Each structure stands twice: as structure tokens, then as C-alpha cells.
Amino acid sequence: MVFLSRRLFFAVLGGFILTVVAGTLYFLMRLREEVIASQMQMAELHARSLEDQLTQSLHVVDLSLSRVPGEQIDVSAALRLAPYIRSLSVLDRHGRILSSSNPENSGIIVPTEDFFPEQGDDILRIGSSRNGRDWNDRVGDGRRFIPAVREANGRLQMASLNPDYFINEFVHRVDDKTGVVQLLRYDGVLLISTDEKMLPDGKQVWRERLLAREFDTIDNARLGQRDYILSYRASRTYPLVLVVCLDRSVILAGWRSEALIYSIVVFAVLLGIAGLSVFYYDRMAEAAEERKKAERQLRLSASVYEASQDAFLITDEKAAIISVNRAFTRITGYTEDEVLGKNPKVLASGVHSSEFYAAMWKDILEKGYWQGEIVNRRKDGSTYPEWLSITTVRDHERITHFIANFADITVRKAAEEKIRYLAYYDTLTDLPNRRLLYDRLSQALSTAQRHSSYGALLFIDLDHFKNLNDTRGHDTGDSLLQQVALRLSTTIRVGDTVARIGGDEFVVLLEFLGENESLAARRAEKIAGKIRLAIGAPYLLDDREYHCTPSIGIALFTPQQTAAETLLKRADVAMYQAKSAGRNTVRFFDPEMQSLIERRVTLENELRDALHYKQFILHYQPQVDRNGRSVGVEALVRWQHPDGRIIPPSEFIELAEETGLIVSLGSWVLETVVARLSEWANDPERSHLSIAVNVSARQFRQPDFVEIVSRLVEAAGIDASLLRLELTESLLLENMEEAIATMTALKKQGVSFSLDDFGTGYSSLAYLKVLPLDELKVDQSFVRDMLFDEKNAAIARAIVNLGQNLGVTVIAEGVETDAQWQFLIENGCHSFQGYLFGHPSEM
Ligand SMILES: Nc1nc2c(ncn2[C@@H]2O[C@@H]3COP(=O)(O)O[C@H]4[C@@H](O)[C@H](n5cnc6c(=O)[nH]c(N)nc65)O[C@@H]4COP(=O)(O)O[C@H]3[C@H]2O)c(=O)[nH]1
Known part of the structure; x- marks a missing residue:
């Protein structure tokens, strides 16, 4: 929609208003002209009819006066005929009234010189308007008369005319409020006027008018203070002029009030139209502006929408x-x-x-x-x-x-990842940096607290790295650091953290090292050892072999340890201790831990030697029945240390398990036991004795364990049922299916099984049904206190009952007193082992 500008709108509106106003004015003026034209016609009509009437009236007067002189005047007839004649008189040549219908006029000399025309026969000459009713009336009393004379046969006859008659006639025709009727003498002398205050135009004016036209109608004739429509008409017969003046202001009053009403209406309508137009224009302008704004907004939105990234x-x-x-x-x-x-x-x-x-x-x-x-x-x-x-x-x-x-x-x-990477990783080695290490360490500390588990922080510094950097340049140094980082990453478990915290300093964070401090220390030390070996392997730097060793400091963190900073410092201190100890070594921050580890390292080495130099011996502890008769023995390993001590298994079995030496040790024990059984088979006093052998978890889980045992038994040709393998609950529970398979396979060979330390572990009764067991062994901890502790007694009794129900024998170990033995016998226990029957010995 085309929308006009404000200026154009007002121009159009103004134009419209002007047109309407101009049209209205035109219409009103036309109306006015019509009013005037009709009034002019009206004035002319009045003038004509009044002139006609006047001429006729004067004709009557003329007739009345044209009688033969000397004739007696029939006044009454004349007056009857012309009520506008007041008197008729006869004058002599000098103007003296000889006789008159008004006797009082007689003798009066009439000044006929001001009559018009001044002289002439057979024509009516009109005098000027005079005061009084007639010639004889000197007072007048406001009345007037007009004399008219006619000369005939040397005599003058005169009529005194009553102007009031004519005035009445005039007023009857023309309302005195609307206009004025005047009767003038042809020479311009006013004879009668319906409004005496209104003076006629001057004689000169009339002379010129009448010279031009005998009758005419003139608009806008100014008479006195007012404007008139003036219509005049000279009498056809007599020297008189009848003038009708219509007051323009009165004539136009109707038009004016009509015009006023009309103008008011038009004005009101125009005002309304203008107001409405402006109002609607403003509304439309506002709407248009809004629309434009909306369109602009829409265009903007559309361009934003389209151009948006x-x-x-x-x-x-x-x-x-x-x-x-x-x-x-x-x-x-x-x-x-x-x-x-x-x-x-x-x-x-x-x-x-x-x-x-x-x-x-x-x-x-x-x-x-x-x-x-x-x-x-x-x-x-x-x-x-x-x-x-x-x-x-x-x-x-x-x-x-x-x-x-x-x-x-x-x-x-990608950028965020890069930023995160730069914030948390070392760009040279791609390892976590100090910041990420702190994060992970804090997490590890709270995890350790939650799980009551130990962890360790390993501070690793490369020995003499500075020399490499100085002699072979930083690139070579960087290359070494990258290779070390790679080796560290592949040496530790997934889940542990390796970080580079500066220069040649690396930190390894180990979690979940167990709930036991010394075990955790050993595990940490072991990993540190692996790291030492990994880093110690030769490098190829610029096609040249290079050897590098690390100094490693270890700080264990306990479930109670919280300060990451302190921990790192401790590991750092431990690392310096390792440096001081000659480099290429591992040191614990805790001196006790350090000596413990050192002791264990020594022990481990000695254990290896012990195996190599066959320093182990077996002691046998008897197992008896209710009657105290020997039914078997348990083989218990002892270490004959080169220093002369006999070391009990409690001091080395655990380490042997950890180091894997248990496998070799266990094999030696089995071989020795089988050899002893074979030896006893030929001894009638001992041929019935079974030998119980402790089998460790690691040993039992060897893939070829069944084969090893079978081979030994077969090779020795012994009665396999005399070989009794003692397994612990925890061993069996680690992988029940595999354990059952191994036991079943060996059971087929005749080998028997005893469940050691029964009651101390999980004691799941469900698995007892599925295990091919021959014997349950009541742990000595129950036996020890059962006579004083009702609970232990109850457990011991329950185990015996359980064995009976399962159809397996029950042996109690740790029996030291007769009372214990008696109690166990009374409760149905089958076999017994303990110092009461004999200490482990070489037999
Ligand atoms: N207080 C007290 N103790 C008694 C009594 N009667 C026997 N003992 C001790 O109780 C332990 C019984 O062995 P275990 O429960 O199998 O516990 C064994 C067994 O678990 C392990 N062990 C011993 N020899 C071997 C072996 O050849 N291989 C494996 N894997 N473990 C072995 O070492 C543990 C300790 O063995 P030992 O020191 O010989 O300790 C033996 C034995 O000397 C008694 O009346 N009172």
C-alpha cells in the first residue's frame, strides 16, 4: 500500500478543505446572487405594478382636472373616484384659488413656479410635497399633501393629493422592513417615501439615470448608510418616477443565516473530516511506521538468520x-x-x-x-x-x-582439548604434568581413605642427566626423556599414573597396593625395581648406545595420609637419599620401611640361595587317632640357614609366595614327601602313615600341577591315598571351578585332600558339598581356647558335626593338652595333631 508522506497528506487534506470551502463559497455566492437576482426581479415587479397603479391614479386625477373650465366641480364624485384627492381647486392665471372643494383654500395664492414641468398645457404638473393636509392647513400636524395642476383653457385646476394613500399602497406591497418605496418627481424631487429618514439620490443622479433609461433595476445602490436593490420606473404619462428600494441587508439576512448554518455545517464536517483524517493518518502512519520497523526487524532478523555462523x-x-x-x-x-x-x-x-x-x-x-x-x-x-x-x-x-x-x-x-592438554600435560613426553599429578594424587588420597588401601608415590630422577644434556645437547636429552617416559608408561599398570614434573624428574603414582603396610611397601619396591630395570636398559641416542640409571624415592601413603604436597616432598627426599646411597637405587622415605625392605631383599636373595643350595629340610608332625595311634604326619618345611638357625616357615613362606619361589620350594617339598612315602612303603611300621603337605595357592594354580603330582606319584609307585594335599579355604575360593577340576583330576589318581585352617576363612558351606574333600582340619585357634571359650567350643563341635554329615574325617590341630584331646574325642573328632602327640621333627 502506498502511504503518503506527512507533507503530501496535509497538502491533499488542505487541498480538499480548500476545494470544499471554495465550492461552498461558490455555492453560497451563487445562492446570494440568485437571492439578489430574484429580489431585483421582485423590486422591478413592484416598481412596475406601483408605477402602473400610480399612473392610473394620476390618470383619474388628470381626468378630474381636465374638465372644461367653468364647470362646477363635482367634488364628491371626484373624491369617490379618487380617494387620494383631498381637494380640487380652480386657480386664476396668477395662481389664486378661485374656488375649491375645500372652501378654506379660496383666495390662497399657489406658488406654481416650483411645479414640474414648469409650464405646459394639457399636462399634469406636479408640485413639491408640502406640509399640512391642504393649502389652508398651516399647522400640518405632520401631514403632507402634494399639489398637482393642469392648465386648460387658460385656467388652472389643481388637486391636492393625499400622499398617505400612496404610502399605504406602497407599504401594502413592499414591507417597510424590507424596503422603501419612493415617489420622485421627474426632476428628482422626493414626493413620497415610505421611510422618511431615507434621503433619495440627488437630482443630478436622477437626471443622468433617467436620461440613460426610463426604468432600470440597480443592485448595490448606496442610499444613506445602507445598500439597496433599487428599481425605478418613470411613469408612462406623468412626470413621476416610482422607486422601489429593497434593503440588501434584510434581503440577504435569510441567505446569510442559511449561509452561516451551511458554513457551520460544512466547517463542522470539514473539521470532522480533517480531524478523522489526521487521526487515521496518524494511526496509519504509526501502523506504517510499526510495519516498517517490523519489516526492518524482519529483514534484519532474516539477514542475521541467513548470515549467522x-x-x-x-x-x-x-x-x-x-x-x-x-x-x-x-x-x-x-x-x-x-x-x-x-x-x-x-x-x-x-x-x-x-x-x-x-x-x-x-x-x-x-x-x-x-x-x-x-x-x-x-x-x-x-x-x-x-x-x-x-x-x-x-x-x-x-x-x-x-x-x-x-x-x-x-x-x-579441539582447542579446549589442546588447552586442557597444555594445562595438564607435558608436551615433550605427553605425560601428565605436575598439575595433573596433584589432581590425581588428591583423588588417590581420598580413594585410599575410602578403601583403606595403601598407595605409593615414586619420585624418579635420572642419574647424571645433566651431563648428557651438557655434552650431547638438549635434543638428545629430550630424546632420552621421551624414551624414559615411554618405558615408564609401559612398565606400570593401567590406572597408575606417570607424570613428568620437570627436567629429568618423573613421578609414578601407585594405587591400591593393599591394606597391609609392609605388603604395600614390598609391592611398591617391586614396581620401583621393575622401573629401575626398565630405565636401566640401554638406549639408542643419535645412533649411539647410552646407559642411564634412575634414583627412585618412595613415599607410601596411608589411608590417613592427606597432604599431596607433603607426600611429594617425602618422595623427593627419599629420591635424594637414593642419590646419596650411590644412585641407581631405590629408597623409602620411612627408615623402618627401608630396613624392612632391605631385610626382605636380603631374605629373598638368601631364599634363592637356599633353594639353590638345598638348605630346606622337612619336619614331620604326627597325627593320631582317638587311641593315640599314629595315622599320619604333616610335613612342615624348615630352612636351615647357613648361620645355623632353623628358620620357621612363618618367616619365609609369604616372601616365597610373593617372589614365586614357592613354586620351586613346593615342588621340592612334594618330591621329598613322595620320596619319604616311597621309603616308608617298605617300612611295615610306617607304611600305613599318610603325609599331609601344605600346597600354596600359586603352586596349586600351576597349569601342570596335576601332571607334576601324578608324575611324582607314578614315578615313586606309592599309594597315592597316603599323599594328602592341604589346601586353604582362600585358595579354593579364588577360582572354585578350576580348583574343583584340579582336585577332581588328582582325586582320580587317588590323592586325598584336607581343608586346612577350616573356620578361619569365609567358611562357605555351599562349596563344601561340591569339593572332593577327604578331611576337614579344625584350625588350632579354635582348639586353643575351646575349653575356656564357649564360642570356640561350639565352632569346634560344629565343624566335627559338619564333617560327619559330609562324610569326611575331621582332624583337630594344635592339640596341646589331654583335656583338649578328651573334649574333641567326646565331640566325635577323628584325628588329632599337636604338641601333645609330638612336635614337628625330622623323624
Ligand atoms: N602352637 C602350636 N603350634 C603347633 C602345634 N602343633 C603344631 N603346631 C604348628 O602349627 C603349624 C601347623 O601347620 P599349618 O597350619 O599347616 O601352617 C603352616 C603352613 O601353612 C606353612 N607351611 C609349613 N610348611 C609348609 C610347606 O612345606 N609348604 C607350604 N606351602 N606351607 C608350609 O607354614 C605354617 C606354619 O608352620 P609351622 O611353623 O611349622 O607350624 C606348624 C606347627 O609347628 C601345637 O600344639 N601348638
């Missing part, structure tokens, strides 16, 4: 796509035509679960808004991360559209 996707209420912008196509590869009408699911990557989308839609529908990171799929099948915002558009609560706005954040994420 963010993708926009708009759907209808059913989630069918109705619009996408250029950025959408750039990011996803889909053109608008390809996605119009489709569901935004076309972009789904399959990375997110249905629960994720359900939660997202819940938010959108309930809160009207969702925002978050999501992975979508491009048209070419590649996926990309985007930051997505979805909002609803509502129309009175009803959702009409969904607007999704997203940006491909691949670059941003």
Missing part, C-alpha cells in the same frame, strides 16, 4: 523441518530442499541413548528450553560435536514451532 533449524509443532539457514547446510552438508518436511532425526548420530533424547524432550516440553552438547551426523556420514539450543515458540500455550540453533564445536573442542 550458527546453524538454525525451525520445525513446525510436529517437528517437521520448515526452514534451515545457510550455516545449517555448511555444517551438516544437507541443503534446505533435502531436509524440508523431515524430522531432525536425520542428523542423529546414534551416539546418544534413547534416555538421553527422552530427557532432552522432557526439558523442551516442560521448560520450553534445552541446551547442551550433542553429537550429530553430517550428510557424508561423519559425526561432529555441536552445542545445541532448542526453544519452543508458543501461541497461547500451544507450541507452534521448535527452533534449534547449533554450532559445530569440533574446532572449539
Whole structure:
């Protein structure tokens, strides 16, 4: 729609108003002219009819006066005929009234010189208007008369005319409020006027008028203070002029009031039209401005929408796509035509679960808004991360559209990742830096507290690294650091942390080293040893072999330890101790731990030697029945240390387990036992004795354990049932199925099994049913106190009952007194072992 400018609008409105005003004025003026024209006609009509009437009246007078002189005047007849004649008189040549119908006129000399025309026969000559009713009336009393004479036969006959008669006639025709009727003598002398105050035009004016025309109607004749329509007409017969003057102001009064009303109406209408126009123009201008603003806004929005670097996707209420912008196509590869009408699911990557989308839609529908990171799929099948915002558009609560706005954040994420990487990683080695180490250490400390588990911090410094840097340059130094980092990473378990905290300083964080401090220390030391070996292996730097050793400091952290800073300092101190101790070595921050470790290292080495130099011996402890008769023995290993001490198994079995030496030791024990059984087989006094052998978990889990035992038994040709393998509950529980398989296989060979330390472990009764056991061994801890502690007594009794129910024998170990033995016998125990029957000895 074309909208007029304000200036043009007012110009048009002004033009319209001017046109209406001009039209109205024109119309009113036309109306006025018509009024005037009709009044002029009217004035002319009046003038004509009054002149006609006047002429006739004067004709009567003329007739009355034209009688033969000397004739007696028949006054009454004349007056009857012309009521406007007051008297008729006869004058002599000198103007003396000889006789008159008004006798009092007689003798009066009439001054006829001012009559008009001044002389002439057979024509009526009109005198001027005089005061009084007649010649004889000297007082007048406001009355007037007009004399008229006619000369005939040397005599003058005169009539005194009553002007009031004519005035009456005139007023009868022309309302004295509207106009004035005047009767003039032809020479311009006023004879009669219906309004005496109004003076006629001067004689000269009339002379000129009458010379020009005998009758005429003139508009706008100024008489006195007023304007008139003036119509005059000279009598056809007599020297008189009849003038009708219509007062223009009165005539036009009606027109004026009409014009006023009309003007008011037109003005009001125009005012209304103008007001309404301005009002509507303003409203329309406002609306147009609003519309323009909205259009501008829309154009702006559209250009923002199109030019935006963010993708926009708009759907209808059913989630069918109705619009996408250029950025959408750039990011996803889909053109608008390809996605119009489709569901935004076309972009789904399959990375997110249905629960994720359900939660997202819940938010959108309930809160009207969702925002978050999501992975979508491009048209070419590649996926990309985007930051997505979805909002609803509502129309009175009803959702009409969904607007999704997203940006491909691949670059941003990469940058963030890079920043994060730079913040938390060492760029040379790709290892975590000090900051990340602190984070992980703090986490590890709280985890350690939660799980009551020990951990350790290993501070590793490369020996003489500075020399390498100084002599062969930093690049070579960097290369070494990278190789060391790689070796460290591959040496430790997944889940542990290796960090480079500066120069040639590395830190390894070990978690979950167990709840036992010394065990944790040993594990940490062992890993440190592995690291020392790994780092100690030769390097190839610039095609030259290079040897490097580390100094490693270890600080254990306990479940109570909290300060990461302190811990790192401790490990650092320990590392310096390692340096002071000659480098290429491992040192604990805690001196006790250090000596413990050192002792263990010594012990381990000695154990190896012991195996190598066959320093182990077996002691046998008898096992008896209710009658005290020997039914078997338990083989218990002893270490005959070169220093002459006999070391009990409690001091080395655990280390042997940890180091794996137990496998070799266990094999030696088995071989020795089988050899002893074979030896006893030929001894009638001992051939019935069984030998119980403790089998460690590691030994039992050897893949070829069944073969080893079978081979030994077969090779020795002994009665396999005399070989009784003692297993612990924990061993069996570690892998029940495998344990059953191994036991079953050996059972087939005739080997028997005893469950050692029964009651101290998990004591799951369920597994007892499925294990091919021959014997339950009541742990000595129950036996020791059972006579004083009812609970232990109850347990001992329960185990015996259990054995009876399962159909296996029950042996009690640690029997030291007769009372204990008697108690156990009374409660149905089958066999007994303990110092009461004999200490372990070489036999
Ligand atoms: N207080 C007290 N103790 C008694 C009494 N009667 C026997 N003992 C001790 O109780 C332990 C019984 O052995 P175990 O429970 O199998 O416990 C054994 C066994 O678990 C392990 N062990 C011993 N020899 C071997 C072996 O050859 N291989 C394996 N894997 N472990 C062995 O070492 C543990 C300790 O063995 P030992 O020091 O010989 O200790 C033996 C024995 O000397 C008594 O009346 N009172």
C-alpha cells in the first residue's frame, strides 16, 4: 500500500478543505446572487405594478382636472373616484384659488413656479410635497399633501393629493422592513417615501439615470448608510418616477443565516473530516511506521538468520523441518530442499541413548528450553560435536514451532582439548604434568581413605642427566626423556599414573597396593625395581648406545595420609637419599620401611640361595587317632640357614609366595614327601602313615600341577591315598571351578585332600558339598581356647558335626593338652595333631 508522506497528506487534506470551502463559497455566492437576482426581479415587479397603479391614479386625477373650465366641480364624485384627492381647486392665471372643494383654500395664492414641468398645457404638473393636509392647513400636524395642476383653457385646476394613500399602497406591497418605496418627481424631487429618514439620490443622479433609461433595476445602490436593490420606473404619462428600494441587508439576512448554518455545517464536517483524517493518518502512519520497523526487524532478523555462523533449524509443532539457514547446510552438508518436511532425526548420530533424547524432550516440553552438547551426523556420514539450543515458540500455550540453533564445536573442542592438554600435560613426553599429578594424587588420597588401601608415590630422577644434556645437547636429552617416559608408561599398570614434573624428574603414582603396610611397601619396591630395570636398559641416542640409571624415592601413603604436597616432598627426599646411597637405587622415605625392605631383599636373595643350595629340610608332625595311634604326619618345611638357625616357615613362606619361589620350594617339598612315602612303603611300621603337605595357592594354580603330582606319584609307585594335599579355604575360593577340576583330576589318581585352617576363612558351606574333600582340619585357634571359650567350643563341635554329615574325617590341630584331646574325642573328632602327640621333627 502506498502511504503518503506527512507533507503530501496535509497538502491533499488542505487541498480538499480548500476545494470544499471554495465550492461552498461558490455555492453560497451563487445562492446570494440568485437571492439578489430574484429580489431585483421582485423590486422591478413592484416598481412596475406601483408605477402602473400610480399612473392610473394620476390618470383619474388628470381626468378630474381636465374638465372644461367653468364647470362646477363635482367634488364628491371626484373624491369617490379618487380617494387620494383631498381637494380640487380652480386657480386664476396668477395662481389664486378661485374656488375649491375645500372652501378654506379660496383666495390662497399657489406658488406654481416650483411645479414640474414648469409650464405646459394639457399636462399634469406636479408640485413639491408640502406640509399640512391642504393649502389652508398651516399647522400640518405632520401631514403632507402634494399639489398637482393642469392648465386648460387658460385656467388652472389643481388637486391636492393625499400622499398617505400612496404610502399605504406602497407599504401594502413592499414591507417597510424590507424596503422603501419612493415617489420622485421627474426632476428628482422626493414626493413620497415610505421611510422618511431615507434621503433619495440627488437630482443630478436622477437626471443622468433617467436620461440613460426610463426604468432600470440597480443592485448595490448606496442610499444613506445602507445598500439597496433599487428599481425605478418613470411613469408612462406623468412626470413621476416610482422607486422601489429593497434593503440588501434584510434581503440577504435569510441567505446569510442559511449561509452561516451551511458554513457551520460544512466547517463542522470539514473539521470532522480533517480531524478523522489526521487521526487515521496518524494511526496509519504509526501502523506504517510499526510495519516498517517490523519489516526492518524482519529483514534484519532474516539477514542475521541467513548470515549467522550458527546453524538454525525451525520445525513446525510436529517437528517437521520448515526452514534451515545457510550455516545449517555448511555444517551438516544437507541443503534446505533435502531436509524440508523431515524430522531432525536425520542428523542423529546414534551416539546418544534413547534416555538421553527422552530427557532432552522432557526439558523442551516442560521448560520450553534445552541446551547442551550433542553429537550429530553430517550428510557424508561423519559425526561432529555441536552445542545445541532448542526453544519452543508458543501461541497461547500451544507450541507452534521448535527452533534449534547449533554450532559445530569440533574446532572449539579441539582447542579446549589442546588447552586442557597444555594445562595438564607435558608436551615433550605427553605425560601428565605436575598439575595433573596433584589432581590425581588428591583423588588417590581420598580413594585410599575410602578403601583403606595403601598407595605409593615414586619420585624418579635420572642419574647424571645433566651431563648428557651438557655434552650431547638438549635434543638428545629430550630424546632420552621421551624414551624414559615411554618405558615408564609401559612398565606400570593401567590406572597408575606417570607424570613428568620437570627436567629429568618423573613421578609414578601407585594405587591400591593393599591394606597391609609392609605388603604395600614390598609391592611398591617391586614396581620401583621393575622401573629401575626398565630405565636401566640401554638406549639408542643419535645412533649411539647410552646407559642411564634412575634414583627412585618412595613415599607410601596411608589411608590417613592427606597432604599431596607433603607426600611429594617425602618422595623427593627419599629420591635424594637414593642419590646419596650411590644412585641407581631405590629408597623409602620411612627408615623402618627401608630396613624392612632391605631385610626382605636380603631374605629373598638368601631364599634363592637356599633353594639353590638345598638348605630346606622337612619336619614331620604326627597325627593320631582317638587311641593315640599314629595315622599320619604333616610335613612342615624348615630352612636351615647357613648361620645355623632353623628358620620357621612363618618367616619365609609369604616372601616365597610373593617372589614365586614357592613354586620351586613346593615342588621340592612334594618330591621329598613322595620320596619319604616311597621309603616308608617298605617300612611295615610306617607304611600305613599318610603325609599331609601344605600346597600354596600359586603352586596349586600351576597349569601342570596335576601332571607334576601324578608324575611324582607314578614315578615313586606309592599309594597315592597316603599323599594328602592341604589346601586353604582362600585358595579354593579364588577360582572354585578350576580348583574343583584340579582336585577332581588328582582325586582320580587317588590323592586325598584336607581343608586346612577350616573356620578361619569365609567358611562357605555351599562349596563344601561340591569339593572332593577327604578331611576337614579344625584350625588350632579354635582348639586353643575351646575349653575356656564357649564360642570356640561350639565352632569346634560344629565343624566335627559338619564333617560327619559330609562324610569326611575331621582332624583337630594344635592339640596341646589331654583335656583338649578328651573334649574333641567326646565331640566325635577323628584325628588329632599337636604338641601333645609330638612336635614337628625330622623323624
Ligand atoms: N602352637 C602350636 N603350634 C603347633 C602345634 N602343633 C603344631 N603346631 C604348628 O602349627 C603349624 C601347623 O601347620 P599349618 O597350619 O599347616 O601352617 C603352616 C603352613 O601353612 C606353612 N607351611 C609349613 N610348611 C609348609 C610347606 O612345606 N609348604 C607350604 N606351602 N606351607 C608350609 O607354614 C605354617 C606354619 O608352620 P609351622 O611353623 O611349622 O607350624 C606348624 C606347627 O609347628 C601345637 O600344639 N601348638
